[in-house]
Amino acid sequence: MKVSVFRKEHFNSAHRLYNKDWDEETNARVFGKCSNPNYHGHNYDIIVKVTGEIDSRTGYVIDMKELSTLIKEEILQAFDHKNLNLDTEEFKDLIPTAENIAVVSYNKLRKRLDEKFDLKIKLYETERNFVEYPVS
Amino acid sequence: MKVSVFRKEHFNSAHRLYNKDWDEETNARVFGKCSNPNYHGHNYDIIVKVTGEIDSRTGYVIDMKELSTLIKEEILQAFDHKNLNLDTEEFKDLIPTAENIAVVSYNKLRKRLDEKFDLKIKLYETERNFVEYPVS
Amino acid sequence: MKVSVFRKEHFNSAHRLYNKDWDEETNARVFGKCSNPNYHGHNYDIIVKVTGEIDSRTGYVIDMKELSTLIKEEILQAFDHKNLNLDTEEFKDLIPTAENIAVVSYNKLRKRLDEKFDLKIKLYETERNFVEYPVS
Amino acid sequence: MKVSVFRKEHFNSAHRLYNKDWDEETNARVFGKCSNPNYHGHNYDIIVKVTGEIDSRTGYVIDMKELSTLIKEEILQAFDHKNLNLDTEEFKDLIPTAENIAVVSYNKLRKRLDEKFDLKIKLYETERNFVEYPVS
Amino acid sequence: MKVSVFRKEHFNSAHRLYNKDWDEETNARVFGKCSNPNYHGHNYDIIVKVTGEIDSRTGYVIDMKELSTLIKEEILQAFDHKNLNLDTEEFKDLIPTAENIAVVSYNKLRKRLDEKFDLKIKLYETERNFVEYPVS
Amino acid sequence: MKVSVFRKEHFNSAHRLYNKDWDEETNARVFGKCSNPNYHGHNYDIIVKVTGEIDSRTGYVIDMKELSTLIKEEILQAFDHKNLNLDTEEFKDLIPTAENIAVVSYNKLRKRLDEKFDLKIKLYETERNFVEYPVS
Numbered sequence: 001m002k003v004s005v006f007r008k009e010h011f012n013s014a015h016r017l018y019n020k021d022w023d024e025e026t027n028a029r030v031f032g033k034c035s036n037p038n039y040h041g042h043n044y045d046i047i048v049k050v051t052g053e054i055d056s057r058t059g060y061v062i063d064m065k066e067l068s069t070l071i072k073e074e075i076l077q078a079f080d081h082k083n084l085n086l087d088t089e090e091f092k093d094l095i096p097t098a099e100n101i102a103v104v105s106y107n108k109l110r111k112r113l114d115e116k117f118d119l120k121i122k123l124y125e126t127e128r129n130f131v132e133y134p135v136s
Numbered sequence: 137m138k139v140s141v142f143r144k145e146h147f148n149s150a151h152r153l154y155n156k157d158w159d160e161e162t163n164a165r166v167f168g169k170c171s172n173p174n175y176h177g178h179n180y181d182i183i184v185k186v187t188g189e190i191d192s193r194t195g196y197v198i199d200m201k202e203l204s205t206l207i208k209e210e211i212l213q214a215f216d217h218k219n220l221n222l223d224t225e226e227f228k229d230l231i232p233t234a235e236n237i238a239v240v241s242y243n244k245l246r247k248r249l250d251e252k253f254d255l256k257i258k259l260y261e262t263e264r265n266f267v268e269y270p271v272s
Numbered sequence: 273m274k275v276s277v278f279r280k281e282h283f284n285s286a287h288r289l290y291n292k293d294w295d296e297e298t299n300a301r302v303f304g305k306c307s308n309p310n311y312h313g314h315n316y317d318i319i320v321k322v323t324g325e326i327d328s329r330t331g332y333v334i335d336m337k338e339l340s341t342l343i344k345e346e347i348l349q350a351f352d353h354k355n356l357n358l359d360t361e362e363f364k365d366l367i368p369t370a371e372n373i374a375v376v377s378y379n380k381l382r383k384r385l386d387e388k389f390d391l392k393i394k395l396y397e398t399e400r401n402f403v404e405y406p407v408s
Numbered sequence: 409m410k411v412s413v414f415r416k417e418h419f420n421s422a423h424r425l426y427n428k429d430w431d432e433e434t435n436a437r438v439f440g441k442c443s444n445p446n447y448h449g450h451n452y453d454i455i456v457k458v459t460g461e462i463d464s465r466t467g468y469v470i471d472m473k474e475l476s477t478l479i480k481e482e483i484l485q486a487f488d489h490k491n492l493n494l495d496t497e498e499f500k501d502l503i504p505t506a507e508n509i510a511v512v513s514y515n516k517l518r519k520r521l522d523e524k525f526d527l528k529i530k531l532y533e534t535e536r537n538f539v540e541y542p543v544s
Numbered sequence: 545m546k547v548s549v550f551r552k553e554h555f556n557s558a559h560r561l562y563n564k565d566w567d568e569e570t571n572a573r574v575f576g577k578c579s580n581p582n583y584h585g586h587n588y589d590i591i592v593k594v595t596g597e598i599d600s601r602t603g604y605v606i607d608m609k610e611l612s613t614l615i616k617e618e619i620l621q622a623f624d625h626k627n628l629n630l631d632t633e634e635f636k637d638l639i640p641t642a643e644n645i646a647v648v649s650y651n652k653l654r655k656r657l658d659e660k661f662d663l664k665i666k667l668y669e670t671e672r673n674f675v676e677y678p679v680s
Numbered sequence: 681m682k683v684s685v686f687r688k689e690h691f692n693s694a695h696r697l698y699n700k701d702w703d704e705e706t707n708a709r710v711f712g713k714c715s716n717p718n719y720h721g722h723n724y725d726i727i728v729k730v731t732g733e734i735d736s737r738t739g740y741v742i743d744m745k746e747l748s749t750l751i752k753e754e755i756l757q758a759f760d761h762k763n764l765n766l767d768t769e770e771f772k773d774l775i776p777t778a779e780n781i782a783v784v785s786y787n788k789l790r791k792r793l794d795e796k797f798d799l800k801i802k803l804y805e806t807e808r809n810f811v812e813y814p815v816s
Contacts, residue, residue, distance in 0.1 A: 041721005177585005313449005
């Protein structure tokens, strides 16, 4: 009996969309105000979806407290109240778009999550802009 | 022309996570405060997804009023303002986790819904913890 | 590296559910108050999901500003602050149910969107009634 | 011991902003797309605030079921799935702006509500545009 | 320079509306399904409003972390994952309506909060039913 | 006939809580992770409340399009996709807490808004932390 469970957490970060191979002018043209040199920021909501069998002893797919702790250790500790461009290893050479944050978050959680579970990430940059990885 | 339609309803219930095969101590260790002996409760949101062909005469996959009535008869009448552990047949021998409530809700609706429709349940226990069944 | 990106926009329209092949009485019986002869209306939320490869130069699947502009040109310009039955070509002979609005919106956007992208529409008529096309 | 209680209900209506003393051109200039001759519409949320003493026998200021019924009888029955300009007495000679809908709703409820209660209306035309009457 | 600051927290509790001076029949008639003998439950949202002068050294009226801790110590520790009727001193002889929970929460926080601050409580029992104390 | 009208807008900014009269250590102790030297950020929601008489010719207190334009000119142009500490005059010598952003926003809008209107600002830094100025 497979069920998907979802846990929502949030973090607040500064970032700037900036391609190091381009000059400031090209970055400004491509990314517009999202490339403001002194950064801007977001309240990110991350929804982690874990799919697996219900354990009949607990009625759980996975203990939500453990899942919440895992997200806090891997994602919030790395990104919350940080400047994604300056304060993280992950985005030193990777543009911190919502797409890339979702892929990076997936990879960080995938390493820690038991192989028997499927994993999917939904990341809200704003209420109107959000992304999902992997695709279904 | 297949389309999925969604109807959201809600119900308020008390429950306790408790495995009858374990003593109180084990239940407390595994389920934490969710096993409080005198129960706690939630505002549950249930989103019922029905997939089928658009009827060209009505432009509907299914009449949302009928779907709403069906959810009220099968789910709200059984669970709303009830103690899931004490007041329902369904959770007499089944731990009322979000996962199990979703599976039970699916089975109750599946029996009543025409076979031509696909059915999926999303159940929110809180804004931050929710589940989906069957998996996609 | 495929990712899905989502953009939410909204529009406010009047409509009436009405099948021209039926008399007023049949329309009233089938559609209830949704067939009120003088129309009623909704705040529609449309969520457009675009799936494709991340462009490594931008970190984008698609520029959200371009996607937003596309939705405004194709959907909001056609439907916002309009009477769907009287003011649009699309619903001259098609009942403007949420199902049909989603299919029509998909077709309008599909023509304008690069073939390399997958497209899916979620349309909220109210917070409790919404639809998705195509189905997954 | 005075407490304020709030009950939220919603209704879906078509309307048009139109001043009968002006020609179409002036209406279009002043009200823009909100004056579309064939109407547009909204999902209105109404929050009714009632302030009074807690009844020590019930712990209630007012029975929320009674308050909900009152709102349904006075507001939803009059406005839900209606064209405010054409189908209602209240807006025959009054422009159905959010401001006027709030004042009219207040007057309709005030007549039915016991004088011992204070009453205030918050009306959401969209998530981003809303009004309150009377002012505090 | 006085500003109001708001902090939202939530807790999940079981309760039953029941007046000990009445028999079961009267309770059922007055409180309906809210008096279900085996309890039901809610996800409560509590918004605590504190009004005071901005401290020019910090730009804060009050440190939100301290306010959050205070709410957790006084409200969540007492009510979260509890049966309000059975597990709390506060509602041993007081019906746990939203009105009374708000007043009790106010009194618990008022004792702990510096006198220089004004305090107000908004308590959501559901998205559609909520209360405020004291009144403005 | 006085009514209050509300308009919600949003902006995304980076900021850092930092008192220039203190060393880094004191800032870190007082402001915690909110003082991260490389900044973090938020999606701010601002709700502007304007109170005045209904103009009987329009049914408006104020044209919401004009109010929206005013907020965009005064607040979004100054703060959206900016670093509040580095990119703005307003917070050069003022700590950009939610409290101070609300007061500054009030002062900027007050200058532009006709004296006949009352003005109040609600500013959401996160869904759980928000402020209001002036106080009621």
